[in-house]
Amino acid sequence: MSKYTALVVEKSEEGMSHSLVQLDTNDLPEGEVLIKVSFSSVNYKDAMSMTGVPGVTRQYPHTPGIDAAGVVAESTDGNFSPGDEIICIGYDLGMNTSGGFGEYIRVPSKWISKLPEGLSLKDSMIIGTAGFTAALCLEKLELMGASPEDGPVLVTGATGGVGSICVMLLSQLGYEVVACTGKTEKKAFLMDLGAGSILDRAELSEPNKRPVLAPRWAHAIDCVGGEILSNIIKELSPQGSVAICGLVASPGFSATVLPFILRGVNVLGIDSVEIPIDAKNRIWDRLASDWKLSHLSSLSNEITLSGLGETTEKLLAGLGSGRTLVKVG
Ligand SMILES: NC(=O)c1ccc[n+]([C@@H]2O[C@H](COP(=O)([O-])OP(=O)(O)OC[C@H]3O[C@@H](n4cnc5c(N)ncnc54)[C@H](OP(=O)(O)O)[C@@H]3O)[C@@H](O)[C@H]2O)c1
Numbered sequence: 001m002s003k004y005t006a007l008v009v010e011k012s013e014e015g016m017s018h019s020l021v022q023l024d025t026n027d028l029p030e031g032e033v034l035i036k037v038s039f040s041s042v043n044y045k046d047a048m049s050m051t052g053v054p055g056v057t058r059q060y061p062h063t064p065g066i067d068a069a070g071v072v073a074e075s076t077d078g079n080f081s082p083g084d085e086i087i088c089i090g091y092d093l094g095m096n097t098s099g100g101f102g103e104y105i106r107v108p109s110k111w112i113s114k115l116p117e118g119l120s121l122k123d124s125m126i127i128g129t130a131g132f133t134a135a136l137c138l139e140k141l142e143l144m145g146a147s148p149e150d151g152p153v154l155v156t157g158a159t160g161g162v163g164s165i166c167v168m169l170l171s172q173l174g175y176e177v178v179a180c181t182g183k184t185e186k187k188a189f190l191m192d193l194g195a196g197s198i199l200d201r202a203e204l205s206e207p208n209k210r211p212v213l214a215p216r217w218a219h220a221i222d223c224v225g226g227e228i229l230s231n232i233i234k235e236l237s238p239q240g241s242v243a244i245c246g247l248v249a250s251p252g253f254s255a256t257v258l259p260f261i262l263r264g265v266n267v268l269g270i271d272s273v274e275i276p277i278d279a280k281n282r283i284w285d286r287l288a289s290d291w292k293l294s295h296l297s298s299l300s301n302e303i304t305l306s307g308l309g310e311t312t313e314k315l316l317a318g319l320g321s322g323r324t325l326v327k328v329g
Helices: 044-050 121-143 161-172 184-193 201-205 226-235 258-263 277-287 305-316
Strands: 003-012 015-024 033-041 067-075 085-089 104-107 112-114 153-156 177-181 197-200 217-222 236-244 266-269 300-304 323-327
Touching (some): 003 305, 044 305, 067 104, 067 121, 112 277, 121 161, 121 236, 121 266, 121 323, 153 161, 161 177, 161 184, 177 184, 197 201, 201 226, 236 258
Parallel strands (some): 153 217, 177 197
Antiparallel strands (some): 003 015, 033 067, 033 104, 033 323, 067 085
């Protein structure tokens, strides 16, 4: 039994509130592995859990944090031993299972990846679910045959967590990246990450009744959905693909069959949460080797548990940029 500190969100008639609370590891849910958390990170879903957005966390009081990296403290699974450095992202962590915004988590062993050689605990959480999702998007685009020679790749929500790592990863691998953003004042940040050019989000946000438009993008990664996604599908080059992962603008989009049957374009769905642990291990291995990101610190800032309220508010207002690392332990 250990006492530990966690951020706990409560729901009452007055609304949502959060505070740092002393808890006991005996109160953590069942699971084979107890982990002392070193770092977590802030993702859009954490902001939704913190503020009680329906469909994310069912029961409060609750400790959010869909990402955690740390050290095994106890394990009843022979594949993990005390002292092992591990990463745990997604599944139910931080949703309805006490998450990475606490100094300890207890989880099923099938949720855990061993930290690959070549990656530090800190860098794994600068990457976090957002960066892992960026890598999943790229992997799926490449499975459909995408390569740097194809032409420009559009990234929407480019200053956000997923978007900024997409820009960095694509550019590092030789792709020409067009960063679509609502924060044109962040041009220097995006160019430093490797964007070749910047597109004002407003330009892609207008509804357009035409079923197809002049091809502009070899491929795209869309973090926002809504009208922007509808327009991207119409503007994909023949055989182009868009990987879709987010809904910050809207979960809906509209399309006719015409871009699909006239240009053979592909819409690729991305789920970072429930994919099997073997697939997660494969992506982490790539992020520690051929897809290792060289300047991660340039897109992250670091906070402690006490800074989470302010950071998640900014994220929900669409004002975040880059990644926020949470130093927990
Ligand atoms: N499918 C998955 O497994 C998976 C995994 C991770 C995240 N996601 C989802 O991906 C999305 C992005 O996550 P994130 O962590 O990158 O969030 P984030 O850090 O908050 O970034 C979202 C970015 O979207 C842009 N944006 C904000 N409001 C917008 C609006 N109304 N219309 C258009 N663009 C807007 C902003 O970038 P600009 O100002 O640069 O435009 C913002 O920085 C979220 O919906 C999240 O739930 C899905």
